[in-house]
Amino acid sequence: MxxxxxxxxxxxxxxxxxPLKLFATGFLLVLVSFLLASVVLLRSGIEEATARGAKxxxxxxxxxxxxxxxPLGAGLFGGVPVRFSLPEGIERSIVAMPGVRQVAPQYFxxxxxxxxxxxxxxxxxxxxxxxxxxxxxxxxxVVRLKEGKESILVGGSVMKAPGAAMRFYNHTxxxxxxxxxxxxxxxxxxxxxxxxxxxxxERSSKGGGGVSLRVPWGYPSILLVRxxxxxxxxxxxxxxxRQHPGIKVLTIPGLFRENRLRMEKLARGQLPLAAxxxxxAVLAGGALQFLYWREHRPSLGLLHSFGCGKGVIMLLFGxxxxxxxxxxxxxxxxxxxxxxxxxxxxxxxxAGMPLLIGGLDLALSGLPWLWLVFAGTMAVEAVIxxxxxxxxxxxxxxxxx
Amino acid sequence: MRVELQHxxxxxxxxxxxxxxxxxxGVNLVIxxxxxxVLNGPSGSGKTTLLSVIGGLSRPxxxxxxxxxxEVRNSSDRQRGTVAHAFQEAVFIPELTVMENLLLPALxxxxxxxxxxxxxxxxxxxxxxxxxxxxxxxxxxxxxxLNLARALFLSPSLLLIDEPAAxxxxxxQRKAMEMIIREVCDAQATLVMATHTPLPxxxxxxxxxxxxxxxxxxxxxxx
Numbered sequence: 001m002x003x004x005x006x007x008x009x010x011x012x013x014x015x016x017x018x019p020l021k022l023f024a025t026g027f028l029l030v031l032v033s034f035l036l037a038s039v040v041l042l043r044s045g046i047e048e049a050t051a052r053g054a055k056x057x058x059x060x061x062x063x064x065x066x067x068x069x070x071p072l073g074a075g076l077f078g079g080v081p082v083r084f085s086l087p088e089g090i091e092r093s094i095v096a097m098p099g100v101r102q103v104a105p106q107y108f109x110x111x112x113x114x115x116x117x118x119x120x121x122x123x124x125x126x127x128x129x130x131x132x133x134x135x136x137x138x139x140x141x142v143v144r145l146k147e148g149k150e151s152i153l154v155g156g157s158v159m160k161a162p163g164a165a166m167r168f169y170n171h172t173x174x175x176x177x178x179x180x181x182x183x184x185x186x187x188x189x190x191x192x193x194x195x196x197x198x199x200x201x202e203r204s205s206k207g208g209g210g211v212s213l214r215v216p217w218g219y220p221s222i223l224l225v226r227x228x229x230x231x232x233x234x235x236x237x238x239x240x241x242r243q244h245p246g247i248k249v250l251t252i253p254g255l256f257r258e259n260r261l262r263m264e265k266l267a268r269g270q271l272p273l274a275a276x277x278x279x280x281a282v283l284a285g286g287a288l289q290f291l292y293w294r295e296h297r298p299s300l301g302l303l304h305s306f307g308c309g310k311g312v313i314m315l316l317f318g319x320x321x322x323x324x325x326x327x328x329x330x331x332x333x334x335x336x337x338x339x340x341x342x343x344x345x346x347x348x349x350x351a352g353m354p355l356l357i358g359g360l361d362l363a364l365s366g367l368p369w370l371w372l373v374f375a376g377t378m379a380v381e382a383v384i385x386x387x388x389x390x391x392x393x394x395x396x397x398x399x400x401x
Numbered sequence: 402m403r404v405e406l407q408h409x410x411x412x413x414x415x416x417x418x419x420x421x422x423x424x425x426x427g428v429n430l431v432i433x434x435x436x437x438x439v440l441n442g443p444s445g446s447g448k449t450t451l452l453s454v455i456g457g458l459s460r461p462x463x464x465x466x467x468x469x470x471x472e473v474r475n476s477s478d479r480q481r482g483t484v485a486h487a488f489q490e491a492v493f494i495p496e497l498t499v500m501e502n503l504l505l506p507a508l509x510x511x512x513x514x515x516x517x518x519x520x521x522x523x524x525x526x527x528x529x530x531x532x533x534x535x536x537x538x539x540x541x542x543x544x545x546x547l548n549l550a551r552a553l554f555l556s557p558s559l560l561l562i563d564e565p566a567a568x569x570x571x572x573x574q575r576k577a578m579e580m581i582i583r584e585v586c587d588a589q590a591t592l593v594m595a596t597h598t599p600l601p602x603x604x605x606x607x608x609x610x611x612x613x614x615x616x617x618x619x620x621x622x623x624x
Contacts, residue, residue: 005501010494010508017496298492305458305486306506393460395453398492 007312011320014299021292022324025285029328030335032281033374037333037367039270041340041357042347044366046263049183049354050256056182058133059104059224060233062250063094063240069248072222076255077354079155079185079345081110081123085219087246094223094240099231104131105220107198109213111168111191116210118167122158123190126198126215134224135179135192150174152197156181157188157345166191169205169213173197183356185348278374286381289321293389300389301397314386321382325375333367402469402483402558402591404432404455409464411450411614424450425461426614432591432607434469437582439603440595442611448595449489451611452561455593456484468559485557489564489595491544493536499523499547500532506555515554522550525580527573541568549577553584560585562594571601578602 005013015022053076064072068084075082095103106127113120127135135153152173154160164175173193181188193201198215205213227236237249293300303313340347341357348355392401411425424447432438440448453459454466457473466473468484485506493502503519523529526546536544545568552560565581566574578601585592594600610618 005504005508007508010497013501014494014496296495299494301458302492302494302505303508305456306508308508393453393458395450395459398458398488399490 007308007316008319010303011316015320015324018292021288025288025324026328026331028281028284028288029325029378030332032277033329033332033371034336034339035277035332036274036370036374037329037336038340039274040366040370041333041336042266042270042355043263045183045340045344045355045357046266049348049356050263052182052356053184053187053354054252054256056134056184056187057224057252058226059252060227060231061225061237061240062252062255063090063223063225064221064248064250066246066248069250073258075108075123076186077184078348078350079123079157079189081121082108082221083110084108084221085216086221086223087244088219090244090247091218091220091223093244094225097236097240099228099236100225101228102131102133102226104128104133104224106134106222106224107195107215108221109198109215112211112213114211116168116170116205123186124168124198125186125190125192126195127192129194133226150197151176151194153192154178155186155188155190155192158191168193169201170207170210171197171201171204181356182354183344183348184354185345189345281374282377282381285325285378286385289382290385290388293317293385297389297392297397297400300386301394301399304390304394304397310387310390313390314383317386318379318383322375322379325378326371329367329371329374333371403434403467404430404559404591404593405467405470406430406451406455407465409451409454409461409466411447411454411459412462423614425454428464428614428616430609430616430619432593434591435589436607437585437592437603437605438594438607438609439600440593440609440611441597443597446611447614448597448611449563450614452486452563452593452595455559456486456561458486483555483557484559484561485552485555487548487552487560487562487565489567491536491548493544493547495536498533498535499528499539502536503547503551503554506551506557519554522554523547526550526577542570542573545569546573546577549581553581556584556588557590558588559591560593562592564596565594566596566598566600575601 063086065084065086071082071084074080091103091105094100104127106125109124109126111117111120111122111124129136150173152166152175154166154175156179158178160166160175160178162175162177166173166175168191179187202213202215205211227233233251237251237254240249241247300313304310308316337357344355344357389397406428409425409428410423412421412423414421428451440451442448450459454461455468455473457466460474494505497505500519500523503523504516507515520529520532523532526549528543528547528550531539531543536547539547549562549565552562560581562581565577569577581592582602584590594603608618608620609616
């Protein structure tokens with residue numbers, strides 16, 4: 001460091017050369033900001049994933065077997081393999097309904113934890129490319145499923161690049177494309193196989209002594225329904241449920257409503273935690289600063305005796321606390337971002353909720369206000385501490401009284 | 402710098418709130434610019450308190466203290482920077498090196514930062530090899546010398562030194578006094594030193610004897 005220094009240089013030296021104070025304060029700030037940032041990132045991540053998931057499903061209604069709502073949630077939000085089937089004839093009946101524009105059936109299967117499969121317990125979704133409006137429209141225009149029975153699509157969290165081979169039930173597929181991450185387990189952790197491929201896979205499973213796959217043809221797991229613009233989804237859902245007692249018809253907002261309620265409950269639980277963390281940081285940080293400066297009263301008296309007024313000293317160490325807090329907040333927030341991003345899938349599966357931690361810029365866009373408020377609080381606190389200490393005469397401070 | 406004290410009293414509250422103790426009791430004193438002055442008296446006579454009050458580090462309970470006809474309490478921060486103190490117990494900022502501690506008085510002087518003078522002073526006080534050490538690594542005598550060097554650093558108009566001979570061996574006492582007197586005379590500054598022991602080279606100084614917070618004798622040194 002240069003021998004010539006001003007007040008800012010002095011503050012910098014006194015900060016970086018007091019490693020215990022720096023470590024204790026830094027650790028506290030990083031820890032608390034990690035907690036606070038996690039709360040903000042989780043909330044925004046769930047909101048983003050919910051919005052993106054709803055948009056990507058592209059349907060007005062989702063038809064599932066009655067009683068399958070719970071496993072459906074695990075499959076949709078967590079990407080957990082689930083299996084259930086709709087009653088016979090439902091698909092034909094709904095297609096024929098006036099006001100129904102498009103129906104896309106999907107079969108939920110799971111890979112077997114055996115040598116016949118690339119990986120066990122993966123959600124395999126059989127879909128009909130000719131009627132699909134949920135998976136294919138979200139692919140880049142240059143990616144198209146090749147004709148034939150070999151092409152599959154993988155979710156954003158499945159670590160397979162386009163062109164890679166994946167083997168399920170003794171049949172080897174080629175990954176045609178990987179979907180962009182959505183934060184919904186259904187899109188991120190699943191493997192989407194065209195129905196032709198499912199059929200071939202089923203036949204392959206019968207030979208070679210592997211685990212046999214049985215597909216309930218004609219009994220899809222879910223139907224995704226698009227309605228004419230004039231039809232009110234809620235009315236159509238009620239009508240379909242009345243006509244077919246064995247099914248549950250979910251509107252897409254309704255599908256995510258429970259999710260939103262859980263999210264709000266989670267947020268309500270997080271707020272007291274965040275407030276407690278905030279209070280703890282302010283009190284513990286303040287106590288640390290107070291104890292440190294109380295011990296270093298002679299340094300303050302010395303500065304005062306060399307012509308630094310009380311206002312200058314308060315401003316100086318207020319600014320020091322602000323910069324230190326800001327640095328701690330940024331570090332803690334970055335830590336929270338990387339941990340959440342790394343374990344987002346795990347959290348989503350565990351909590352049964354969609355979660356999308358986007359890019360660093362997007363994820364941290366909501367945080368600067370938090371940093372500023374927190375750092376501002378710490379700066380004000382430092383100024384108050386200085387004010388309390390500097391009430392004593394410089395001569396007393398110099399003597400450590 | 403001219404120093405004038407009128408009816409200056411200073412009392413401290415006793416611990417536990419049981420009344421006050423008087424450290425200065427109606428001190429009247431005029432020290433003209435360029436005066437070399439020694440405050441004598443036994444421990445507890447008020448010498449250190451008087452230095453603190455003159456330097457603006459302690460506010461008198463009553464009375465007035467003026468430096469060049471300006472009340473100390475009203476003087477600007479920069480003016481207070483022209484008054485240098487060498488405290489009885491050497492006080493340093495532990496996170497700063499020897500050189501940085503020496504440069505502290507120049508902290509607020511953006512246009513005047515004489516680093517080369519700092520180097521010369523460190524050399525003169527036998528600390529040239531220690532400029533990048535931290536104060537904790539210095540002995541008592543070295544800290545004392547650094548304390549004195551720092552007080553001289555900006556060639557102050559008023560130099561207040563508390564027990565200049567403390568922690569110094571005979572050789573360094575003499576050498577330090579020579580340097581202090583030379584610097585003060587060159588700058589035509591005012592020097593006030595508080596001590597309870599005779600100092601080498603203070604013959605001819607104005608001698609102020611204190612006892613129980615009062616000036617009981619004011620005249621020339623006759624050691």
